[in-house]
Amino acid sequence: MTHPADALITITQRPDTVFASGRGSWLTDEAGKRHLDLVQGWAVNSLGHCPDVITQALLAQSQRLVNASPAYFNRPLLDLAQRLVAASCFDRAFLASSGAEANEGAVKLARRWGSVARDGAHEIVGFDQGFHGRTLAMMSASGKPGWNELYAPMPTGFLKARLNDLASVERALNPRTAAVMIEFVQGEAGVVLADRGFVRELRALTAERGVLLIADEVQTGIGRCGTAFAYEHFDIEPDVMTLAKGLGGGVPLAALLCKEHLNCFRPGDQGGTFCGNPLMAAVGLAVVDAVCSDAFLAGVRERAAQLSAGLQAVARDHGLVGERGLGLLRALELPVPCAEEVVKAALALAPVGLLLNAPRPHLLRLMPALNISAAEIDEGLALLRRALREAQL
Ligand SMILES: Cc1ncc(COP(=O)(O)O)c(C=O)c1O
Incomplete structure (x- = not known):
């Protein structure tokens, strides 16, 4: 049985999920499952998906x-x-x-x-x-x-x-x-x-x-x-x-x-x-x-302050090392090298998944769309807490 990815030159490990469509901070896979996307193409989709x-x-x-x-x-x-x-x-x-x-x-x-x-x-x-x-x-x-x-x-x-x-x-x-x-x-x-x-x-x-x-x-x-x-x-x-x-x-x-x-x-x-x-x-x-308008950038700073405060609370409650960043480029430092497990657990959450990035074994990086809403940040933080628990943190 061949896998559709067998036609690709192997460059990295990827989950089996195939994404089909996106809107704003949300990506939907071919099975119809929605995921809150805090990766956004590695800080690429500044205005979210398909603005x-x-x-x-x-x-x-x-x-x-x-x-x-x-x-x-x-x-x-x-x-x-x-x-x-x-x-x-x-x-x-x-x-x-x-x-x-x-x-x-x-x-x-x-x-x-x-x-x-x-x-x-x-x-x-x-x-x-x-x-x-x-x-x-x-x-x-x-x-x-x-x-x-x-x-x-x-x-x-x-x-x-x-x-x-x-x-x-x-x-x-x-x-x-x-x-x-x-x-x-x-x-x-x-x-x-x-x-x-x-x-x-x-x-x-x-x-x-x-x-x-x-x-x-x-x-x-x-x-x-x-x-x-x-x-x-x-x-x-x-x-x-x-x-x-x-x-x-x-x-x-x-x-x-x-x-x-x-x-x-x-x-x-x-x-x-x-x-x-x-x-x-x-x-x-x-x-x-x-x-590049004052009003939009003020919104980015507001959301960044909200995300930073939320991540600090997550770090406190889950015994993590802490959070850091500038604007909406943020990281959460873990006490043990299990960032990949948290990323996998977040993707597997149901009914909606959470997309995170692990540039280092101890570190999760969050790069949401710059126009993510306050409610979506709260939802992302709640999903993150669940993923951390799944990974025993
Ligand atoms: C700071 C920095 N410079 C350069 C690059 C390379 O950009 P690209 O992948 O578009 O070639 C990246 C990509 O992550 C980056 O973060």
């Missing part, structure tokens, strides 16, 4: 123009670039399809700038446990243990420092350094937060040394942390920023943004078949319009 603004943007743009060619301008590309520049501290944008691709673009831009402005500087200083994507170069840029040899030989020129340890950054900086690349919240590492003081000192240090600061906001950007971009929490301005995940609200869309003086690619240096695709850009525009 009207995305459906309408897709429909309208698909009837107008799906693809002109990356060799020509198209209106959604121009509009989204302008919208991102207006919403941020940056002056220029390049659109791509994934976080890794945007980060590769950031590294290329830093190396190009290093070659013209810094005497060939090309090294990138990243952080232990950091995550920047799965291309070979981004695996080198990431600080995930074991990734430096998984597909060896790996691209070189990527050094590591320790988050919240400025002296370790100072040790890594040298005349070959082009940029420091940071996640303000290390999501895949387990929602590890950069300290405000550290980020401010890092900004000052990189400016003093004439080195670029690249903010990887693939996971933290577009409202996830309660502000349009996480860098706003630290009152600093990076030189370069990358976005993906929440920007497309579920479609493959990413962006690389930079200050005017870094607009230094020569024609042909950077590009890609789907870079600036109008169908995806039209969705991005709809998402940014919906998320």
